[in-house]
Amino acid sequence: MPERTPEDRLREEYFDLLPEIQRVAENLEAEIRCNILPISRRLHRFEQVVVKSRVKECNSAVDSLRRRQKGGIFLPHRPQAYTLLDLKDLAGARVLAFPRALLTDLHEVLRHQFSRWDRDPFQGDPLEKVGYKYSGFLDKVSNRVRGEFQIVSMLVGLFWDVEHSTIYKPTPELRGVEQSLPMRDRTQEVLSSLAAFEEEFETFRNEVRKKTKKKRKA
């Protein structure tokens, strides 16, 4: 019988953990929804806040752990050295908001609610211009499986969804393409364009608000 690889052991670990991962994802989504209710209740018609949760898929989790190792490989002779519990995002939730100005309010509420969680900016975004990311444990749910939540602009979040589902999900061998130097540049350009679009929208929105206030006063 061939020896079991680190990947085999990790896949087995994944299915042992799956019910717990699902519980963390469900509870995380529920806690977020509950805490942002004061914001979602008073949204204007054009404003939107969407909360989505997801459980990281098995192959994606194993691949993600592999990429975090030195040299991007698992050493076959020490399979017990690896565990999926090292991943911060086995269970994840994403809060999408439009327009971007809502991110600050959402962040304010959630950072207090999850004050013991680690603040963990997105790769290449130390100033948190793209959004906010936190990870930690939901004490009543699991002390092994960490959860992660992100607060990002809806346009950015939808771009990531499309990018992921059209490129990387159907063709796992293309995972990692986004890290190439030209793709990092292009992705940066997309994020900058989306930010510029939203800034322009905010400018118009503020002008319209001022005009409406003036009219009311008159």
Add this chain to the structure above:
Amino acid sequence: MTERMEKEQLLRKAGYSYDPDREAYVNRKTRKIFSVDYLEDHDTSEITRKIQEATQGAKWTFIFNDKLPDAVKRELTKLLDA
């Protein structure tokens, strides 16, 4: 042209291609491999110097930010030579 594109062109001209699985640029002829993190953290003159550096014969040269343990180098060599 952005700095990243300059680095990309430099590597392409020197015979490197991107390996998405390793997230690294590889040249099988000169047996050198640059990690993307290293390329992000170093300027073009340093990368040029590393490209031009003499190779170690049949051994692979791993140009990463962190020093790789020998066991990792051995495994990576197997994968790169497969």
